[in-house]
Amino acid sequence: MASHDIAQLADALSKTHVGDGELSYKGMGLKLDNAESVEELVREMEQYQGLRAFRLEGNTVGVDAARAIAKALESKGLLQRCYWSDMFTGRLRSEIPTALRSLGGAIISAGARLTELDLSDNAFGPDGVKGIEQLLKSPSCHTLRELKLNNCGMGIGGGKILTEALIECHRQSSALGAPLRLRVFIAGRNRLENEGARALAKAFQLMGSLEEVHMPQNGISYTGVMALASAMRHNPELRVLNLNDNTFTKKGTLAMAQALRHLRNVQVINFGDCLVRSEGAIALAAVLREGLPILKDLNLSFGEITEAAALVVAQAVEDKPYMEKVDLNGNCLGEEGCEALREAMENMDKGDMLASLSDDEGEPDDEEDDDDHENGDDDSDDCNEDNEEDGGNVKENGITRKDDSPTKPQTSAEIMSFLSCPSAEKLLQLGEMRTNLQQQVDASDLHKAADVLLKIASLYSEEPETKAAVLETIDAVLKKLLSGSALQSYCFLSTLLVLMGLLKGEGKMKKVPLVPGQLLCLEHAVQQEYFPQHPALLLHTFVTKNSEALKSCSSARERLSSALEKKCHGQH
Structure with a gap:
């Protein structure tokens, strides 16, 4: 070993913190190539009790x-935390799995029980995951609480290997009566994509112990987002959910909103740069209304959300006592929208919790709706009360229904004739069959429900008999659609x-030509x-912003604005 390198290592070791059971060579920039280069380090490890x-x-x-180093680790049975991020700079990718196997094997031999393993910022790819596979499956990881693999380039293949290792660890630890209870999982910037996310969702659902993802x-x-959402529902202690810079679109956001309804301990949600869009933002606002009691931090930045939808989100945080940001x-x-949002937050005495709006994209162009390529032409909405993929359920247009649910009544020819070409006559x-019209609407197809409602409402006139028939039918339909959760009501109204x-x-959703009726x-x-007050506030926001x-x-x-104003302020 060159005298310069020995001097560098000696200097580094003199600065090593050795206390509280921790031996640290953090950030020393040491180039440790061979056994000779780590002699001093190994000696210090061996002497550290x-x-x-x-x-x-x-x-x-x-x-x-x-x-x-691994040889020295074999006698360290009390080891619990390995901070090994950014540890292979300049190394061949083929070297890393071998090095990791040596270190992991030593931990297993020592009989150590790890609680934290951090291998972030090591670009080791799927082969690197293979390098820690045996460690993750071993008894040394039955006690693992924090696993940090940020920016490791795992890819889909690495995600799948990691999933199988975690599932096996859970299986073995459960057989011993102390199942793996991982609390913190960090794996940003890994190109996991949908396949990797769906694989990991299986492990997350199985463990059910996650507090931070x-x-x-x-x-x-x-x-992939839908799979993760389903898994999150099985992790009731979840506090932090950070999925920044993935692509939710409407379907992913609705699935996430449905999952969040069931979680009472979430404090931080980061869905920034996730293309949540306005409909997704409204769904999340509904969940804020009825759940997430201790939420502190909500990030919906860079999501193509328009002014009215942003105001609906702002209104929904009014009663959140722990909200900070x-x-x-x-x-x-747009400029006016930013000002309206600031004003709304100020009026609620929450102006200081609104983050900067300096990067606002401005009002969207008034062009035809984008065709969401990933959504295809399926316009069904996943806002039904439960869209779990449980046994005994079948999917219809993306919506799950119980296989033993009662069959819908046969639709009469008269009702079909009315719906295909509505008329007051x-x-x-x-007659009394009008009540059957409400059977044509349910939460599993909100597009159809909204379309039916607007068809009936278009027949409104001041002629007493027609007016009474239309309003009676409207009442029956809306009473059904607004009787569920806030999420269901908000999804229908959006x-x-x-x-x-x-x-x-x-x-692609064809707009209905509006008539005063x-x-x-x-x-x-x-x-x-x-008709609940909060949905009235949602409607009021859009009606006033779209004159x-x-x-x-x-x-x-x-007239509608006036009625909504009174409802929002509790007047009748």
Whole structure:
């Protein structure tokens, strides 16, 4: 070993922190190529009694050096925490698995019980995961609480290997009566994509012990997000969920919203740069209304959210006592929208919790709805009460229903005739059969429900018999659609707003030409007991922000706005 290198190592060792059971060589920039280069380090390890934490991050360790360090580790049965991030800079990718196997094998031989393993910022790819596979499956990891693999380039293959290792660890530890209870999982920037995310979701669901999940920037789109959402529901202690810079779109966001309804301990949600969009933001606002009691930090930045939807989110945090930060930066609010959002937060005495809006993208162009390529042409909504993939359930248009659920009543020819070509005359001819119209609407197809409602409302007139028939039918339909969770109600109303042209939706959805009768029916409905106050506030936000779109129905719009205003302020 060159005298310069020996001097460098001696100097580094003199600065080593050796206390509280921790031996640290953190950030020393040591180039440890062979056994000779680590002689001093190994000697210090051997002399250190009660080693519980070993820091090697910020150095570069070769295969032979790793073997020498591993030999010293074989006697360290009390070791619990390995901080080994950024440990292979400049090494051949083929060297890393061998080095990791040596270190992992030593931990197993020592009979150590790890609680934390950090291998972040080591670009080892799928082969690197193979290098820690045996360690993860061994009794040394039955006690693992924190696993950090950020920026390791695992890819789909590495994600699958990691999944199988975690499942095997859980199986073996469960057989011994102390199942693996991983609390913190960090794996950002790993190119896991949908296959890797779906694989890991199986392990997450099995463990059910996660408190923090960080998987930003992994190229995950809605199918992977849906799998992760389903898994999160089985982790009731979840506190932090960071999926920044993946691609949720509407389907992924609705699935995540459904999962979050069941979680009571979440404090931090980071869905920034996830293409949540306005419909997704409204769904998350519904969950804020009915759940997430101790949420502190919500990041929905850079999600193509428009002004009215951002205001709905702001309104939903009003009653959150622990809320500290709401980030809606980088969305599509425009200058006036940014000012309206700031004003809304100030009026709630929460102005200081709103993050900067300096990167706002400005109001979106008034162009035709984008065709969401990943959504295809399926416009069904996943806002039903339970979309778990449980046994005995079958999928219909993306919605799960119980296989033994009662069959829908046969639709009569008269009702089908009415729906295909609605008219006041046909509605009156239905007589008592009008109540069967509500059987044509349910939460598993909100697009159809909103379409039926608007068809019925378009028949409104001041002629007493027709008016009574239309309002009676509207009441029956809306009473059913607004009787579920806040999430279901908000999802229905956002679909209705898309059809009315007041909200830009995803996919191809033909807008309905608006007539005053539709707004007058809503004016009647919001005054009824069955119409909750919070959905009225949602409608009010969009009706007041879209006066141009309702120009042809200005008088009816004024009446609807007035009724919504009264409802929002608890007046009748």
